[in-house]
Amino acid sequence: MFDEGQLYSPVTEHADGRVEVHLGADHPGFTDAAYRGRRGEIAAAALAWTPGTPIPVIDYTDAENEVWRIASAELAPKHAVRAHSEYLAAKAALDLPADRVPQLSEVSARLQPLTGWTYACAPGLVALREFYGSLGARVFHSTQYLRHPSQPLYTPEPDIIHEVIGHANQLASPRFARLTEAAGRASLRVQTDAAMKVIADVFWFSMEFGVMREQGELKAYGAGILSSYGEMDAFSHMEIRPLDIAAMARVDYDITTYQSTLFCAESLDELEDVVGVFFETVDDDSPDRIDAAWARDLASH
Template identity: 35%
Template sequence: MHDTAPTKHGLAAGDHRPDRPDWTIAQGWERYTAAEHGVWKTLFERQSRLLPGRACAEFVRGMAELPLSADQIPNFEELSEVLMQRTGWQVVAVPGLVPDDVFFEHLAHRRFPAGQFIRKPHELDYLEEPDVFHDVFGHVPMLMNPVMAEFIQAYGQGGLRAKQLGVLDQLARVYWYTVEFGLVLEGGAPRIYGAGIVSSSTETRFSVEDDSPNRIGFDLERVMRTRYRIDDFQESYFVLNHLDDLLALAQIDFAPYYQRVTGAAEHEPGDVLASDRMLTRGTGRYHARKRQGAPA
């Protein structure tokens, strides 16, 4: 399944719509059970062991400077207090996926909407809807970085415009291949900054160590024309030379890009183009075996 299916922001959270028009709810931190804190602990400890040498330095620094620990699910007010002092962001609780316009409005005003529920013990490795572990462990450490803080706010502002123009799919791919599944070069090697990777034990290893995926130098127009996978590991990862490259993206005029990519041929997730700047040309082994019905 590729990005023609509903995207991660586009669905309402089940049948429950909060009373507030911005979809925010109270986190209700005091209502988390010991079992729920235990799930957080399991996930936190597992990922913390995996990330050294795989996650980028800015993610590791953000983790260290935030009130995050294995012992308990974080309190959003405490996170927001630190974030506000550093980059002007805050974390607001939502019940799950929210409509696009609500999501973009929050980001445009430096509010990061985080699911306040946590997955069940049998869902440790895969969850369709982003929960508090994905949203907080995965995203919030990078919001301590001024460049990422600026980029995500600009994405929120751009998302509101893109929806009006009918080009949201193309912009969503930029978010997907950066904020969710982005890699960046550090010391000549790819390191993780995308939340979808750092919150997944299996994709943490796959993205930077497996020989199957392509690792391609980031090019904006190429990314806007490339579908992504919502059901499995990515077939291609786009790699920034430096996190500061996101600042240029935050300041760019996307209108000419929309004009060029609208109606242009789209690329499948595993395509390799002659114009690509290849860091690693993948074997495609993992997804080929999956397509044949064999264990990956």
């Protein structure tokens, strides 16, 4: 199971003002009434938030801070060995607390001087075009809840550990931040759903699940890998392919399991030359060009 799978639990705001988060039956917190109530409380704070006003402060409990502490402590040695040096340098510069959950306003205050990015709160899933459009304005929509305390190293949905340990540390790198912003700007430029899907697919296989060679070793730079305890051990055993935009846009993937196919950049320069240039040039005709390139490649084999 991909520990940070993009399975946001649906959120309902009832007529009486009560906010309910609909956890799946296999969610670790499904039978925990206190946890379900807490998820609703945190989601309600995000739903009530108005952009441009201070992000709601969540008074995290000792148990929630402990989940963050455990995840931070367990991920740190894996990062030291398996994360790309660009991520490690950015993580050191951001210097997030390891013993407590940071407020999103605190993440913004640390991040903005480094790369100009800020965080916004979200109750759960953000519509695709809204999420990517905000990236183009250097704003990252993040959840504020934590995974169930019974499984501090596993979550079936993106929680604040994924959104911040994975993405905020990544966004503290000027080069990774520019790539993420380029993906957002690309989404504002295209009109068709097909072009939007291509952008999201390439983002998935790069900024979420990208790997890169560094001094002959395979390293992770994607936020989905770097925030997942299990994925940090598994990624080096997957099928590793060279960067190929047509393949990244056409390979099927399952968001609920470890990624069996990963695309590897040989360097940061290559990542920018291939993925960065794609984000800067993609348009509504790109899906047709990608389909044609894919067909030619299949014919040549």
